[in-house]
Amino acid sequence: MKIDLTGKLAIVSGSTDGIGLGISRSLAESGATVVVIGRTxxxxxxxxxxxxxxxxxxxxxxxxxxxxxxxGAQTLFAAEPKADILVNNLGIFNDVDFFETPxxxxxxxxxxxxxxxxxxARHYTPAMVEQGWGRVIFLSSESGVATPADMINYGVTKSANLAVSHGLAKRLAGTGVTVNSVLxxxxxxxxxxKMLQGAAAESGRELRDEADAFVRKARPTSIIQRVADVEEVAHLxxxxxxxxxxxxxxxxxxVDGGVVDSLAI
Structure with missing residues (x-):
């Protein structure tokens, strides 16, 4: 199986680090022209x-x-009016108690x-429909299915990503444009x-070891019992x-390492 995206233009939001950067690199490796976007x-x-x-x-x-x-979106639309692939990766998260979140x-x-x-998605999908081909991908999270008690506001937004993606896929039925979410x-x-730096300093563990320990403690249902690498998400x-x-x-x-303990989603 060879993935060849030669001739495709891909827009990846939030693509200057983390998963977005990994996705941009993976798409580029497959031949796509990638638009990398950041705030600075x-x-x-x-x-x-x-x-x-x-x-x-x-x-x-x-x-x-x-x-x-x-x-910011209008700046992007003016520079890149059309795309073949849209990856909605932009997102923020934090660890905050429900009663302290204004x-x-x-x-x-x-x-x-x-x-x-x-x-x-509202801007780019009409041209995809017109050409009869396109890909829209929303980066959700396992937190969109199993809302964490310490990140409720984040989990709610990731559930919303799933709803938008599923509804838009049905709205674009039969057009050749697919819409999916990755969790x-x-x-x-x-x-x-960055979130684990303090814990790593306290425990004396390397950051990777601290991250794996975090998974075993905070996500005990994980089947792989470790954090995923960015490339593992990007390849999907x-x-x-x-x-x-x-x-x-x-x-x-x-691509959650089996954290969500379910036969389906």
Whole structure:
């Protein structure tokens, strides 16, 4: 099986680090032209250099815009009016108690984690429909199915990603445009590493070992009993973005290491 995305233009939101950067690199390895987007030009330049180092000859374009805002989305639309592949990866998370989370934080999470993807999908899918082919992928989370007690606002937004993705897939039925969600579990991203720095300093463990210990403690149902690597998530996204996945749409695809203890989703 060979995934060939030559000639496809892919837009990946939140693509300067973490899972988004990994997805951008994986898509570039498969031949896609990838638009890397971040809020600062320094981060965008750093991400482009990182991908080019690992994928010589990668076809890349960089854009500085805050896609958590309507203004940032318009900047993207003006620069890149059409796309073949849209990966709605932009998202934020934190560890905060329900009773200490004000309305403003709920609104901030919803704007960035949900509305940003809605805006982009609403803009890019009509042209995909017109050409008879397209891929839209929402990055949800296992927290969208099994809402964590210490990250309720985050879990709610990830559940919303699943609803938007499934509904949009049905709205685009028969058009050749597929819409799916991918549900990562705990993944060894920059964000997770920052969250665990204090615990690692206290325990004396390396960050990777601390992350694996976190999974065993906080997500005891994990079957792999470790964090996933960014590449493990990115490879699934790349397959879903490819022509090989043409019969997969409206799906919620788990790459959670078995955290969700269910026969289905």
């Amino acid at each position: 030009s320094a981060k965008v330049d750093e991400a482009l250099a990182s991908i080019r180092q690992k994928v010589p000859g990668a076809q890349l374009r960089g854009l500085t815009a805050d896609l958590g805002t309507a203004e 309305d403003s934080e709920w609104t901030r999470f919803y704007e960035i984690n949900v509305i940003s993807g809605v805006r982009l 990562p579990g705990p993944t060894f991203t920059d964000g997770l590493q 996204v790349t397959y879903i973005a490819s022509p090989l996945s043409s019969a997969t749409t409206g799906a919620a695809l788990r």
